[in-house]
Amino acid sequence: MALEILLLEDDPSKKNRLLSLLNSRKELFGQIDTALCTSDAKRMLKSKYYDLFIADVVVPSDLGGEKSEENCIALFEELDDGFDGITCPNFSLPMSSSNELSATAHEFFKGRPWGILPYTDTSDECLDTIEKVARFVLADKERDLDNSSCDIFIITALMEPEFAAIESLGLEWGAFEPLDSSQLLRFGEIRIGDKDYKIAAGFSTRMGPVASAILTVKALLKLKPKLVIMAGICAGIPGKAEIGDVIAADISWDWQSGKYIDKSGQEAFEIAPHQLGLDDQCRNQLLLLKRDKDFWNSLAPMAVRTKVDIPKLILGPMATGSSVLADARVTERIKASQHKNVAGLDMETYAVFAAANACNPKVKVMSLKSVCDKGDVKKNDEYQEYAANVSAATVFQFLKNYVAPLL
Template identity: 30%
Template sequence: MRILLVDDNQQKSDVIIKFLNSKGIKNESIVVAEHASAARVKLSECAYDILLLDVLLPARAGAKPSGEHSVELLRQIVEDGTSAAPQFIIGITADAEGTLSYTAEFKALVTQVVHFNPGDGVWQEMLTAVLQLLKRQDQAKKTNDYDIVVLNALRTPELDNLIKVWPVKLGPEKLLCQNILHSTGTIELDGITRRVACAHLSQMGPIASAHAAANLLSEYRPRLLVMTGICGGFSKEVSIGDLVIADKSWDWQAGKWTDDGTLASSVDPRDGAADLVAYARTIGDAIKLAHGSFTGYARPVNPPELVIGPMVTGSAVVASKDIQEVFKGQHRKMAGIDMECYGMYYAASNYGGAPVKTLCIKAVSDLADRAKDDDHQQFCSYISAAAMLEVVRCYFKTVQN
């Protein structure tokens, strides 16, 4: 919580600061400006939750206080948008008579005007109420709102198949942060309605997925953040159609290219949620049923295997045996490679809000050492969505509400 106190009366400021300290607000969270010019500088440097503003304010150091200067500052904040507007703007004046000519205009631009009297508890009660509200809002940001957020790289075929497989009811697509297409709605799981948001990227890659995941986490504060879809696989570990349960992920391109053309890796792995990975180990029977019910497109002859292992991520498409030499020193059991998983895991691991569990399950639609084709993308999008649905069901069977 940040508070900007704008007042040229040092004694008055000291009383207000002492009161804020008694309410648990530390001095480093309180910034003081003695005139309008200083206040503009402070407002340009960072955002504040509360602005406490004297009605009669000097324009600059040594100038005569006037209501014109405080009103002009307020207009710049509220109407012009030249500075970030604090959530609460509160006028505090010790000179009730001197502010009469400015009261109406001042009141139109602030949350509330209160008379300051050290012996009167009215201003203290008002500030206490505002502080309590802000603390409750901050606590709300650290609690979950939505149950599930699904992030896909592609609208077609990944999100399209998830919508077919999951029993979701979604509203129309809308934009988040001008480039994240998503829709919100509900899903019925074992007779309980859960809130869900489904999103897909406007472009592929780990930067796009990290950006989208961070904004979706902030907007919806979900219990689960998951990703389904297609990936490449390594032929020694997986076959076409197999499901890669990403217990961890990292950027395989991170590091330093040496003079001899090799990559000295700088691996920074981020983990999927251990309990979600454990649930994924139990869904074999459900996957066999889903494999048998898939029709209309090419599908592997045998049901997919569940492969627990790293899903490495990079911004480049891999379709060469030579590039696999880069991977050998990173992990002996790398199972899949995609362009988004690490970005989502990274965003989740650095999120400071409500607790969230994350997991990526993707099906192998091509092998990273061979030419790409689209034959199994529909099946892989379908089967990964079916697998994640079972994991989600398992998770919510264990939670209280």
């Protein structure tokens, strides 16, 4: 097994020693594709998954165009956001032989493990680092193939009522097992067609983004699932979602992310949301679920007993925050200042998306949460059990009829 490599370099002849390394270690570096500009790189990243992306920081956006570090920064921003169908590589390594990079470029890339890796033809340090990174990525790739413990991981925020609703599904659950010293899981199975798929499910130690992100990372590292599904309950935005409706988050962000400033003597808040969302394949399967009238109509008896309308699937934005909302003014402010089409509010979805994206971009992730309140002064627990059961039923229907192409 060897790595799939993408090299972004407008003048490969300037990187002779790097090319020599890539071509001489065939057991480590397999197929090597070269992009001469960021437009080429985007096209290749849309059509193929790469284990390692090595990118010169100062490159043109189009062939023959002006070289600029801004082009590479824009490409990495699109990779971070999963923009326009780009498949994020397993590992991206920015590098440059220029001594005149701006403070802006260094600031942008400083969050990467090595910042901007300095390349020179007079030192082996850069090449040694690239080889070490490649060996790490290859070892991780081999672990992914050998140690997968489940196909699907289902996460809920709390044991009651959300995880209890998942437990009620006919998934042949086993007894609780420890994931580690502080986390319990249950494993189950589902047969789809002529194949059995293994499912793991767990609930966070407490609600909120921190606990859900920690559990997601633990599951990804130890269980190697191909798909993560967030189930449970959320608040709905009046006019966008009703009690029981299931919100499949197509994008999610932290609505509390930003900066408090002094504006002419008054306190003000500048939002700075980072959005993450569904990949196209997950979206397509969810659109099929949305059109499954027989399934949604099958929920009518439960809705009638609860005295609410029959649930439906809403594919829309979900804002995540660490605060419980019971004030319509805050809800309206999020809608007005952050996304006019926001459909739901919760405390975990963005954290699960972000944890999965940071831990393993190849893993598909989605959130299927049912509305239990409107995030206003009328917020109470009246519909929580109902919404948890609707979410669980939706997850089960998705697993039975729509999940196979994602695995």
